[in-house]
Amino acid sequence: MDSTATETISNNHFITDSSLQTIKFRYCHIYLRYRNVFEQFSEVVRTHYPNMIIIGENYPISSWKIFLTRILFIIKILLFICILLDQNFFLFLNISTPKIYLWALENKIYACLIIFFLSNSFESYLITTGAFEISINDISLWSKFETGRLPTNNEFIQILQKFITN
Numbered sequence: 001m002d003s004t005a006t007e008t009i010s011n012n013h014f015i016t017d018s019s020l021q022t023i024k025f026r027y028c029h030i031y032l033r034y035r036n037v038f039e040q041f042s043e044v045v046r047t048h049y050p051n052m053i054i055i056g057e058n059y060p061i062s063s064w065k066i067f068l069t070r071i072l073f074i075i076k077i078l079l080f081i082c083i084l085l086d087q088n089f090f091l092f093l094n095i096s097t098p099k100i101y102l103w104a105l106e107n108k109i110y111a112c113l114i115i116f117f118l119s120n121s122f123e124s125y126l127i128t129t130g131a132f133e134i135s136i137n138d139i140s141l142w143s144k145f146e147t148g149r150l151p152t153n154n155e156f157i158q159i160l161q162k163f164i165t166n
Contacts, residue, residue, distance in 0.1 A: 021164075022053040026133040029058040030124065034132050034150075041134075041156055048160065059131035069126045076119040083108055083115075136163055 023045055027034040038056045045052055082089055083104050090097040104111035132144040134151070141159050142151050151159065 020051075021049075021136055022055060023134065023136050023160075024138075025054075025056045026059040026131060026135075027056070028129045028131050030128045031130075037132065037150055040153070044153065044157060045160070048157070049164065059129045059133065061127050061129060065126045069123050072119055072123055072126075076115060079115055080112055083111055134159075139163075 025038045025041065027038055029035065042054050042056065045054055081087070086105060088097055088101070088105065090101065104115075130144065132142075132150055133140065134142040134156075141163060142156075144150060
């Protein structure tokens with residue numbers, strides 16, 4: 001699934017003053033529901049304001065979260081390698097080996113599964129923004145961060161009509 005979807009609308013149905021306006025949806029690409037809401041709202045815009053440009057894109061993740069996710073991925077791979085190859089890196093560091101690591105060396109499959117699921121869960125948590133932001137010409141119309149929820153279809157249509165008539 002492409003994280004950026006751009007569509008230019010050029011039908012001749014209801015030509016309004018929206019002909020030069022751009023509506024931008026920025027949402028968390030992890031949630032399929034948000035993608036579906038974007039597509040549903042895009043259809044509403046196409047129907048009522050066919051000349052409006054519609055842009056849907058992934059809400060940006062902060063750089064420190066991306067960095068932390070990459071570090072976590074590297075640590076996960078290194079742990080897999082050490083456990084599967086029976087390497088005790090604590091001996092190289094001149095540190096006593098923790099009991100959990102000794103258990104991991106004895107139970108490789110379980111340990112790798114636990115590491116895999118826990119690290120993937122944490123990585124997903126880090127890269128999930130939960131965002132759903134709507135703006136027209138960089139003027140914010142709706143922010144899930146501010147409201148804590150997604151707009152309904154009726155709310156979205158009312159917000160659009162209010163903005164276009166002003």
